[in-house]
Amino acid sequence: MVAVVRALGWSYVSTLASEGNYGESGVEAFVQSSREAGGLCIAQSIKIPREPKPGEFAKVIGRLMETSTARGVVLFANEDDIRRVLQAATLANLSGHFSWVGSDSWGAKMAPVQGLEEAADGAITILPKRASVPGEGLGGLGGTGEDWEGLGPSPSCPNGVCGPTGRERIGRDSPYEQEGKVQFVIDAVLAMAHGLHSLLGEACPGGGLCAHMDPPDGRRLLTHIRRVAFNGSAGTPVSFNENGDAPGRYDIFQFQGGNGTGAYRAVGQWVQGLHLQEDAMAWGSNSSSPPPSVCSLPCGPGERKKPVKGVPCCWHCELCGGYQYRADLLTC
Structure with missing residues (x-):
């Protein structure tokens, strides 16, 4: 998702998370990745309570507008929270102001956007690559x-x-x-089976079961599971990296709609890197490019940047006075 944000040319975004492990850990990972990548600042990180009070989502939109130039908003939120954020944006007459980047909890679901197509128009969402068995x-x-x-x-x-x-x-x-995610359940079972088979061959080279497998050692089994490599139930490769994670493979969608209609369109994928089809993306009737999401606009002729302390993506523009001229971006 950091790569998507950078590809859109954004340097200043806000994050929204549903309270709980999924939302909070997702935003935490996004913020950490953005720091490592550099060139991307977080305007605000807002958490939606598990049991929001009346008016909570109007407050969320109000907080987002405190940094209104951060038009890109990254969401790790549940389906209901996504919908209520879009409703609040609509009620605040801000449909089209924010550009959303949603995690796989949004994916290609119609329920969060039904009747809120204008507020959701242009949203970028992701889903793990999957196929029906x-x-x-x-x-x-x-x-x-x-x-x-x-x-x-x-x-x-x-x-x-x-x-x-x-x-x-x-x-x-x-x-x-079968629903698309069933393949991951089947492949998890197959990975366990391949790992057990590998451990059995190492622990009991004579064939059959032996005392070393009664019971099998969990740590050794985990090591063998992390080494497996096979074609999964849908014909796609299954393997794990040194952290035990499967390589990320994602489809990227954009919700394109308005006037009460809309649909998700595939606009790219992540397979060992980001591949976006920019010509397949739409940004409303008045623009062929994504809206800016920056803290500060470029300074004009004869102006220098005065950085904001602690926020490298933000600066003020100061006019070089008197007979001074701008020597470089920061100096008159």
């Missing part, structure tokens, strides 16, 4: 009669008169498609 990947899953309720008629009873036979298979005999 193909039918053959679910071929071993059958289920009971109760499991098949709501999935349509069974193959042996196309008119739905008789019950399931128990031989049905999801993906083969039903149009049901």
Whole structure:
């Protein structure tokens, strides 16, 4: 998300977090990454209470307007908080002032933006790259009669008169498609299995189980899990880095809408780096580029920058007086 903000040419943004581990740790990681990257300052970091009082979201918008030139706002917030922030911006007649950058909790969901398309217009959101597990990947899953309720008629009873036979298979005999994040659950189980298999080969080289695996040592198992590399359930590579994290792979969307309509459009991806399709992005009818989100505008001719202490992205412009001229950006 830091790379997205920098690619938009922003140097001064605010952050919004829902109270709790997801929101607060997300913003903390964003702020830390922005420090490491350099050239990006945080105007405000606002936390939305877990149980907001009446008028709380109007106060949030009011606080954001205290640094109104920070038009970029990075959100790590739950779906309900996102919607209420957009509602508050609309009620304050500020639709279009802020440009939102939302984490995967926003993703490509319509619920937060329904009826608030103008306030959400131009929002950039991300989602982990994912794919539905193909039918053959679910071929071993059958289920009971109760499991098949709501999935349509069974193959042996196309008119739905008789019950399931128990031989049905999801993906083969039903149009049901797994939700995209299911692949991560399956791949987590597969990573555990590959790690156990690797540990077994090391601890019991003679084959079968041995005393060293009764029970297996958790630390050794973790080491083996972090070494695994295989193609996952959706055909994508699965591996882990030295911190135990899988390589980040994200799709990037922009919500493009207004006048009561709107849709998410894929505008890029992150795979070992950011790839944005700038020609696919839209910024309203009056602009072909993202709105500025900066603390200070460039100084004019004959003016020097006077930096604001402690905020490297901010400065005042001072006119070089008398017979002075500007020698460089900071000196008359």
